Amino acid sequence: MSERENGKMGKAAKWVKDNGLALAREMVGRHDDDMSNEGASRQFRRDMERATAAFAELGADKQQMHELLRKWFGVDSMEEADSYIKEGAQFEYxxxxxxxxxxxxxxxxxxIIRFKKDHNVVEKLRRDPSLSNLTAEQLKQRMEQNE
Incomplete structure (x- = not known):
């Protein structure tokens, strides 16, 4: 190796030695921040789904849910709101x-777990949004009929 290359390599090795630990700590910190942000995002989504389930229980229609999500939770995207409504009001509720x-x-x-499994309740609710308009008794009867 030439003296010039050795000098560059030596400087790079010294930099890594001097800064490697700080760099590793920063990368771990960024990873932790990313994980925290991802967790917060998942929690927000879950909260919005539960909110729309509550709106459904109170009798709100889809348009009212959109307005409530926009007004109280800052959800301006219709696509995002529809996603929360589908999961919360049409499935979870x-x-x-x-x-x-x-x-x-x-x-x-x-x-209850066995009933939901035996009657494919999760799949049927996701596939047929009209089922969310039924009473609990009607929903049970419909699940039992569609075997």
Whole structure:
């Protein structure tokens, strides 16, 4: 190696030695920040889905839900709001109603899990948004009919 290359290599090695630990700490910090932001984003999404489920329970229609999401939560994107509404109002809300109904009817937790699995409740709710308009009793009957 020439003296010039050795000098460059020596400087690079010295820089890595002097700054490597700080660089590694910064990279770990950035990774932790990314993970925190991702977790916060997931939590926000979950909160919006639950909010739309609550709006549905109060009788809000889709347009009212859009307005509430925009006004109170700063959700300006119609596509984003539709995503929350689909998951919350068209899936989570009827699922919760059905679970509560089955509990009132005397079902234990394992019975409810088995009912949802045996009747493909999750798949059916995701596939057919009209099911979210049914009462819990009607939803149970529909699930039992569509075997």
């Amino acid at each position: 009827p699922m919760t109603l059905l679970e509560e109904y089955l509990k009132r009817e005397g079902c234990e937790t394992m019975d």
